[in-house]
Amino acid sequence: MRVAGLRVVVSGGASGLGLGVVRRLVREGASVAVLDRDEVRGQAIASELGVFFLPADVCEEAAVATAIAEVCGRFGGLDCAVACAGVLGPGRVLGKEGPMPLSFFEKTVRVNLVGSFNLAKAAAERMQHNPPGEDGERGLILFTASIAAFEGQIGQAAYSASKAGVIGMTLPIARELARFGIRVAAIAPGVFHTPMIEGVPEEVYRALCAQVPFPSRLGTVDEFADAVLFAIGNRYFNGAVLRLDGALRLPPR
Secondary structure, eight states: OOSTTOEEEEETTTSHHHHHHHHHHHHTTOEEEEEESOHHHHHHHHHHHOOEEEEOOTTOHHHHHHHHHHHHHHHSSOOEEEEOOOOOOOBOSEETTEEOOHHHHHHHHIIIIIHHHHHHHHHHHHHTTSOOOGGGOOEEEEEEOOGGGTSOOTTBHHHHHHHHHHHHHHHHHHHHHGGGTEEEEEEEEOSBOOTTTTTSOHHHHHHHHHHSSSSOSOBOHHHHHHHHHHHHHOTTOOSOEEEESTTOOOOOO
8 A cells, every 4th residue: 555645534643643643644645634632733733734634532423424424525535544542541440539430431441442443433434435456455444552451550450441452353353344455453552752751750751761671762753653654555464463662561550
């Protein structure tokens, strides 16, 4: 699948890893649509990069389906969907204020897992009608998981569960959509330098870097975008999860 001319939608594309992916895809010549709840940032990114911005909450099934329909109307179809919308959802099951409210757990799962599923099914419904390319390929759905799905830390019960769900649905959806020539895969990043990290104290930042075996630093959004381009370009990458973490294995805390 060639990046130039590709029709792509990126959820959560107005900030963080999603924005890094959007910038790279635009530079590579793709037509990009951004789905995000933050209308102010979304409109700013649209003005800066010339992308198509649609305000949408990935938790809302109808809103995502409508947004994908608008993207297809603008681009004449859809070739790739990258699910980057997510929340960290930190919190202990038994915290100082008592047990974690179920609503908090549910919100994390709804954004990270249900939101990814909503994007995938809406995108697949459109991709199935694409003319087949090489090997009969008609599209790619790429999820963003996390290494916390494998080694969840204390305080990550909700987040780890949501990302483990993303990994758990990757293979069965890939198997189901194989008959349409639609690939489904996931990237599981480790600790990356995003705006969420920039506010931490210097000593905490250094400690995070020291945990990574090699290279002993945080990942960059450009490195995550590199992985997305690999997923786009390699048709044999299907039904799999790519860890991108510098050999980091998360400790208990």
